[in-house]
Amino acid sequence: AQKVTQAQTEISVVEKEDVTLDCVYETRDTTYYLFWYKQPPSGELVFLIRRNSFDEQNEISGRYSWNFQKSTSSFNFTITASQVVDSAVYFCAFGGSQGNLIFGKGTKLSVKP
């Protein structure tokens, strides 16, 4: 069965610090997708990124970057020079052959000024 583990329940940093959110997944599927979603205090789920299992290239989007390593079944998310607006709960999710997403428990990030 598929599983997503976000071991960090809460992280607190000071503005401008870099922070990495960890995500480890378990699956026997060979084709799958990995996602990150952001849930700000307002409650909506905001899509950040999707990677498929055949593409291990790291991705950078502004201050956000993602490191996908199949060898360790990890899909970590780094925010560089964090800002107060980055404060949110971040969810890692797995999408396999079933069609639905399996979410991790989320990591609550607090960025203090």
Added chain:
Amino acid sequence: DAGVIQSPRHEVTEMGQEVTLRCKPISGHDYLFWYRQTMMRGLELLIYFNNNVPIDDSGMPEDRFSAKMPNASFSTLKIQPSEPRDSAVYFCASQPRGPEEFFGPGTRLTVL
């Protein structure tokens, strides 16, 4: 496109009452999902549909919960009778044939 639309955004009801949550998916999306989010259990899939047909309802907690999708543009999640432990945020999401799910804003349900 307006995105996934959910109504109501907030619902407060008393234990024992029937609650109906509504969802309008993005036009053209083949899949529709209902999730529930609580502090204790996080985000859980309740049920999902493909082309209006329920595919997996194993996440529906008990017989008090039912979901329908009478057509491609509308789905409901009904709880009857409601209980305080049903209090949660309920998300609807739709998905085209690709893997990305688009979430609605959620309905915050409080059962007193």
